[in-house]
Amino acid sequence: MTGPSRLRRPIDAGWAFREAHSEQPFRPVAQFPTVNHLDLMHHGLIPDPTKDTNSRKVQWVGEREWIYKTTFDFAARNSSSRSGSNSSEHARNVRHVLVFEGLDTHCQIRLNGHLLLRTDNMFLEWRIDVTDKIYDGPNELELHFESTFLVGKKLEKEQGFKNLYWNGDSSRMNTRKVPCHYGWDWGPTLLTAGPWRPIYLESFVTRISDLGIDVEVADTLDRAVVTATVEVEGEGGRDADRRSILLELFDPAGDKIAEGKAEDAKAYRFTVHKPSLWYPLGYGKQPLYTLKATVEGGVDAMSKRFGLRLTELVQRPMPGQKGLTFFFRVNNIPIYSQGTDWIPPDVFLPRMTPARYREWLTWAAEGNQNMIRVWGGGIYEDEVFYQTCDELGILIWQDFMLGCGAYPFHEYLERSIRAEAEYNVRRLRHHPCIVLWCGNNEDYMFAEIHKLQYDRHNHNPEDWLKTNFPGRYYYEVTLKEVAETLAPRVPYHLSSPYGGAYSNDPTVGDVHSWRVWMADQPRYPYQDYEKLTGRFVSEFGMKSFPCARTINALISDPRERHPQSDTMDTWHMAPEDQRTIAMYLVDNLRHGDDIESYGWATQINQAESTDYSTRAFRRLWRGPGREECAGCLIWQLNDCFPAVSWSLLDSMLRPKLAYFVSKRTYAPLLVGATRRVTETKRNEFTHVDIERRTHAEIWASNLTLSPVEADLEVTFVGLTDGAQVQRSVNPVTLEPNRSTELGNVSFPASHQDRPTALVVHVRLLERGGQQGVLARYTEFPQPLRHHDFSHAKVSLKPRGDLSWVVSVSGGVAKAVELIVDTEDDDVADACVFSDNYLDLVPGDEQIITIDVKDKAKAARDSLVLKERHYGQQT
Structure with missing residues (x-):
């Protein structure tokens, strides 16, 4: 007999809110899902926190309680059967669950005045059976949100000690809320409350509660075994009345290639011969299969898209090197992982849409990023985030949401963290993009720096609970058990960073390379990034101001648009930011003091830092047995709020100059030059009788899977006059998936006594006289502030089809930024440059194109470009 299908009714209409314990009337919500700040802004009860200094004015919101309520209609007769089915005998078995x-x-x-549940974890789905509590007719649903900040403070007081932490407030360590909502060194303190994800009523007799998909790809890659496990809840899930489940497997084209039947909680295996394998961006295509499970009688169905791929985390010794490798291998291909870290993309999470997620991730993919690390102080992202990464081929390093502190251990907290992990691993484990689960962000590093009671050689969990670092239990027991049980083919990593004799050991595991920017004085110059590497660099970066248009849009008072204004202080989320940026600027660049000049200089500084770091790290991917550095993830891709931050794109999705640098250094082919000086002393004591010889080390990197035959051109060019002093061209072969050292080239004898007058311009050219440029790089004498760039004259010549020829005469141009000459922000934002932030030498023209999005279609035929470059005369 056919039973009733599962019916899902969204409860998304008629919602109203107000502050609890107040005389305020209930007001309609701005949207649904929602959080309190969005609704308060909608009604003009608070100003927009992103503007001016408004974030200071709304801090009271996080210490209040809030009520959301709505009324929804329910008719039992319409929920017990579907149209045309005879299911009266099943009506008594229909369950109604609020989700x-x-x-x-x-x-x-x-519900209707009756307390159903108290929730305490933002990262969990909550399901409440209301079959015996729901009325036939109107029902009132009320959500009373307490101040998580005050709840955390009370819990902290009850435990009798203050939690140790970095960023935010100590109370966050007792709550399962987005950690960065408490404030971070790139984001504000804005403690939201509300129904931030969908709510609905489910009615069913039987429903599929989980569809597990395990993929085992043979080492030979010619066969894959797909194991499906279906868990059923309700009448069909009873041992005495099991229902069979039809499983159907569809190939990437949508054609059914196999089917079979299984019972609830019983595994069923499909074998796929000659599978279409899923590859990361740059290594192949991203075909996705579909598995559909249908309960007997059609009462419920669930389908998931997934990829077939073999993934491994390879940690093995290297000949002649200390420690172990740390690289990902996908379908037997060693992957050089290059990308960014990801924070929540909006401080008010319900504002995120599938379109905004795709826009952020498209910037990443078009910037040649093949990996994103979802950082452990944010959220387990929306399903659409992972679906988009599946489609784009972006690998995901997924942290669990703990970070930057010594978490207390309580049984209720352990239960909550375990439930959170189980729910999110089950929810996300089918996505081929996820290649690592990671226990936390920087908690072991925190324990070492603050000299907590942490003995890495003590493997007794009961002992850990007696120390002031009991949170270790979550990483080495709770989360490890969940990840290895529910997603056994995806490796689990205890922490980021973690490995070796200490957490940030450069020879084992991953490292966070913060000796540039973050370390105590004296900080390293960014030119020293080659000394600050590791087997996998999962965090590093340099802060900069947002784009000028973003600043002008969000600071309404022109008098506050200067670098040291009170308003700009609110955009510096860490107390040392102003001084740290100023230090790096004074060390490297000449710059103006108005906010546009100063902000632009910070972006140049970030761009140069990005070049020195990513280029140096990639050079160390030297091939099999020499994977000295296997990845670099820039902190960070995105912003959740207007800030002076490490992001490559600001909060309005406007690319900073560093974005274009990373796009080039993450390209499949890369060429580099490093200036070296050797000294010969006449005697061991002298400070003056020293002979100095300068040469350039030349190297290239080929991340494709085939050898590349090219011509290597090395040219020494006068920095101030653009004259070609010396040029050589030699054939080279770049072996696949590695860097290749191409030898040393001495500076011309005429300039050995003044090498800083020259730049080294290196190009990889197509072999055979075609002379197409495969990659280029210009190496400058450092620091830039010592040199005169005012002689360069940049020319922009349109050549039709929205492309321009960019060239220079009179000298070498540094940091050429191309800008659409318009006052219309929508037009400017809709014009996406193929490249930007260019270094130019005479005789090497570059062609730049613009992709015009919808908002600028009307202006496409009249677009005019202008440029600015470092050191130009005004």
């Missing part, structure tokens, strides 16, 4: 995909965070749920 809350996300509540932020401590919430009392009431």
Whole structure:
């Protein structure tokens, strides 16, 4: 007999809110899902926190309680059967479940005045059976949100000690809320509350509660075994009344290639011969299969898209090197991982849409990023984030949401963290993009720096709980068990960073390379990044101002648009930011003091730092047995709020100059030059009788899977006059998937006594006289502030089809930024440059194109470009 299908009714209409314990009337919400700040802004009760100094004015919101309520109609007769089915005998077995995909965070749920549940974890889905509590007719649903900040403070007081932490507030360590909502060194303190993900009522007799998909690809890559496990809830899930489940497997074209039947919780295996394998961006295509499970009688169905791929984390000794490798291998291909770290993309999470997620991730993919690390102080992202990464081929390093502190251990907290991990691993484990689960962000590093009671050689969990670093239990027991049980083919990493004799050991595991920017004085110059590497560099970066248009849009008072204004202070989220940026600027660049000049200089500084780091790290990917550095992830891709931050794109999705540098250094082919000086002393004591000889080390990197035959051109060019002093061209072969050292080239004898007058311009050219440029790089004498760039004259010549020829005469041009000459921000934002932030030498023209998005279509035929470059005369 056919039973009733599962019916899902969204509860997304009629919502109203108000501050609890107040005389304020209930007001309609701005959208749904929602959080309190969005609704308060909508009604003009608070100003927009992103503008001016408004974030200071709204801090009271996080210490209040908030009520959300709505009324929804329910008719039992319409939920017990579907049209045309005879299911009266099943009506008594129909269950009605309220589903809350996300509540932020401590919430009392009431239905028709009855308390159903108190929630305490923002990262969990909550399901409440209301079959015996729901009325036939109108029902009132009320959500009473407590102040998570005050809840955390009370819990901290009860435990009798203050939690140790970096960033935010100590109370965050007792709550399962987005850690960065408490404030971070790139984001504000804005403690939201509300129903931040969808709510609906499910009615069913039987439903599929989980569809597990395990993929085992043979080492030979010619066969894959897909194991499906279906868990059923309700009538069909009873041992005495099991239902069979039809499983159907569809290939990437949508054609059914196999089917079979299984029982609830029983595994069923499909064998796929000659599978279409899923590859990371740059290594192949991203075909996705579909598995559909249907309960007997069609009462419920679930389908998931997934990829077939073999993934490994390779940690093995290297000949002649200390420690172990740390690289990912996908379908037997060693992958050089290059990308960024990801924070929550909006401080008010319900504002995120599938279109905004795709826009962020498209910037990453078009910037040649093949990996993103979802950082452990944010959220387990929305399903659409991972779906988009599956489609784009972006690998995901997924942290669990703990970070930057010594978490207390309580049984209730352990239960909550375990439930959170189980829910999110089950939810996300089918995505081929996820290649690593990681226990936390920087907690072992925190324990070492603050000299907590942490003995890495003590493997007794009961002992850990007696120390002031009991959170170790979560990483080495709770999360490890969940990850290895529910997603056994994806490796689990205890922390980031973690490995070796200490957490940030450069010879084992991954490192966070913060001796540039973050370390205590004296900080390293960014030119020293080649000394600050590791087997996998999962965090590093340099802060900069947002784009000038973003600053002008969000600071309304022109008098506050200067670098040291009170308003700009609110955009510096860490107390040392102003001084640190100023130090790096004074060390490297001449710059103006108005906000546009100063902000632009910070972006140049970030761009140069990005070049020195990513180029040096990639050089160390030297091939099999020499994987000295296997990846670099720039901190960070995105912003959640206007800030002076490490992001490559600011909060309005406007690319900073460093974005274009990373796009080039992440390209499949890369060429580099490093200036070296050797000294010969006449005697061991002298400070003056020293002979100095300068040469350039030349190297290239080929991340493709085939050898590249090219001509290597090395030219020494006068920095101030652009004259060609010396040029050589030699054939070279770049072996696949590695860097190749191409030898040393001495500076011309005429300039050995003044090498800083020259730049080294290196190009990889197509072999055979075609002379197409495969890669280029210009190496400058450092620091830039010592040199005169005012003689360069940049020319922009349109050549049709929205492309321009960019060239220079009179000298070498540094940091050429191309700008659409318009006052219309929508037009400017809709014009995406193929490249930008160019270094130019005479005789090497570059062609730049613009991709015009919809908002600028009307202006495409009249676009005019202008440029600015470092050191130009005004």
